[in-house]
Amino acid sequence: MNRKHFIYSLGLGAVAPSALKGGEWLERVPKGNPKEEKFWEDLARSFPKNYQKGGKQWETNIVNLENGYFSHMPPEVFLAHVAHHNHINDATSLFMRLEQQDEIEKSRLTFAQSQNLDPDELAFTRNTTESLNAVIMGFPWKAGDEVVIGNQDYGSMVEAFEQVSKRYGVVVNVANVPLSPETDEDVVAAYLKEMTLKTRMVHITHLINLSGQILPLQKVLNAVKAFKSDVMTLVDAAHSLNHVVLKMGDLIQADAIGASLHKWTCAPIGVGMLVVKKEWISQIWPLMGDSGDPNNIRKFEHQGTRPIDSLMALRKAIEFGEKIGGAVPKWNRLVFLRKLILGSNGNGFNVKESGSYHLVCNEDRLGAICCIKHKDKTVQELQNDLMKEGIFTVGIEHKVVQGVRITPHLSTSKSDVLRLNSVLAILA
Numbered sequence: 001m002n003r004k005h006f007i008y009s010l011g012l013g014a015v016a017p018s019a020l021k022g023g024e025w026l027e028r029v030p031k032g033n034p035k036e037e038k039f040w041e042d043l044a045r046s047f048p049k050n051y052q053k054g055g056k057q058w059e060t061n062i063v064n065l066e067n068g069y070f071s072h073m074p075p076e077v078f079l080a081h082v083a084h085h086n087h088i089n090d091a092t093s094l095f096m097r098l099e100q101q102d103e104i105e106k107s108r109l110t111f112a113q114s115q116n117l118d119p120d121e122l123a124f125t126r127n128t129t130e131s132l133n134a135v136i137m138g139f140p141w142k143a144g145d146e147v148v149i150g151n152q153d154y155g156s157m158v159e160a161f162e163q164v165s166k167r168y169g170v171v172v173n174v175a176n177v178p179l180s181p182e183t184d185e186d187v188v189a190a191y192l193k194e195m196t197l198k199t200r201m202v203h204i205t206h207l208i209n210l211s212g213q214i215l216p217l218q219k220v221l222n223a224v225k226a227f228k229s230d231v232m233t234l235v236d237a238a239h240s241l242n243h244v245v246l247k248m249g250d251l252i253q254a255d256a257i258g259a260s261l262h263k264w265t266c267a268p269i270g271v272g273m274l275v276v277k278k279e280w281i282s283q284i285w286p287l288m289g290d291s292g293d294p295n296n297i298r299k300f301e302h303q304g305t306r307p308i309d310s311l312m313a314l315r316k317a318i319e320f321g322e323k324i325g326g327a328v329p330k331w332n333r334l335v336f337l338r339k340l341i342l343g344s345n346g347n348g349f350n351v352k353e354s355g356s357y358h359l360v361c362n363e364d365r366l367g368a369i370c371c372i373k374h375k376d377k378t379v380q381e382l383q384n385d386l387m388k389e390g391i392f393t394v395g396i397e398h399k400v401v402q403g404v405r406i407t408p409h410l411s412t413s414k415s416d417v418l419r420l421n422s423v424l425a426i427l428a
């Protein structure tokens with residue numbers, strides 16, 4: 001048996017791509033109990049996986065463990081999206097003039113309720129980048145103002161702050177967040193160390209996309225506000241919303257939050273949210289000119305003609321989230337998959353204890369995402385070796401974090417991650 005065949009034969013049969021033909025998967029919404037593993041395995045198989053049959057750039061039988069960029073809609077959300085799309089294409093301007101606003105408001109209300117948010121503090125955007133840029137670019141900066149960001153913040157946000165620095169003379173102070181902190185207080189201290197009486201904004205990434213580390217957000221927010229209560233706290237929740245068990249509305253010390261709903265919420269691509277607390281709304285200029293009420297959160301939605309079908313399908317994605325049992329069982333499933341990947345639940349190859357790999361951030365601070373480094377291989381080599389064995393991941397070459405990031409999702413089955421675990425054993 002050659003090595004490749006050996007790897008592919010480890011349980012892949014259960015997700016054989018040929019099992020999903022044509023539109024069959026649309027009918028495969030599981031009906032079981034979210035407390036049982038079978039439910040999650042059925043759910044994983046219900047997602048469309050035609051990519052496993054190969055494409056121009058990849059071979060067949062790919063296991064996609066790069067679900068951090070954006071992820072599948074489950075079948076029922078996809079169907080709803082298509083139905084809304086059809087309706088809008090039929091009704092065209094009738095929809096735009098007579099129905100559009102009601103549909104947006106329905107989605108606003110549904111999403112706000114699902115996250116304990118005030119609908120009058122919630123705007124829809126295309127993604128986290130747009131949400132956070134609205135606040136970063138629209139803040140009333142003065143020369144000499146200071147902002148604190150993290151050393152592992154997302155590149156686009158760092159660029160946004162660099163731009164306001166050049167444009168307005170804002171000083172950007174960078175907190176050295178530990179890669180794998182021993183205590184929450186180490187993280188809090190990293191932010192506080194960079195604060196001064198001139199600090200006007202602190203930008204915190206809740207779940208660091210590079211390593212998977214979940215920051216003790218609530219503690220950081222409390223400490224920042226205790227130090228200087230008029231500072232604006234801006235949270236990048238791109239990866240944490242509907243992944244970590246925390247409702248955005250419960251973050252009472254967060255003045256503004258941006259997130260992408262095409263990541264862990266399973267909404268269509270191009271749906272994001274921006275939350276701005278009432279007392280801050282009038283102070284932030286919208287990215288697109290708006291001469292209406294400066295206190296109305298809808299000023300951030302002055303986006304022109306756009307795909308409302310995606311916003312409508314968001315309601316189905318929220319319904320889907322409730323149907324699978326809500327935040328806790330989903331979190332448990334994601335953690336279960338990550339543990340299987342790393343072999344830390346007692347089954348399979350134990351990645352951490354092997355001596356061949358280094359885990360960038362301690363497991364007790366991770367959700368679904370983890371990032372590993374091989375002791376003898378470059379990041380690129382490990383990523384390429386995994387891809388040769390049919391496992392798609394992403395190599396992270398960042399000045400603070402280097403490793404291969406592995407991201408399962410609800411569309412990932414147990415056999416997918418066991419296959420990766422076996423490949424890691426061979427590559428060790």
Ligand SMILES: Cc1ncc(COP(=O)(O)O)c(C=O)c1O
Binds near residue numbers: 128153208238
């Ligand atoms: C931490 C973080 N912030 C922001 C973003 C940007 O998300 P989007 O491309 O949906 O705007 C990402 C994307 O992966 C991210 O990981």
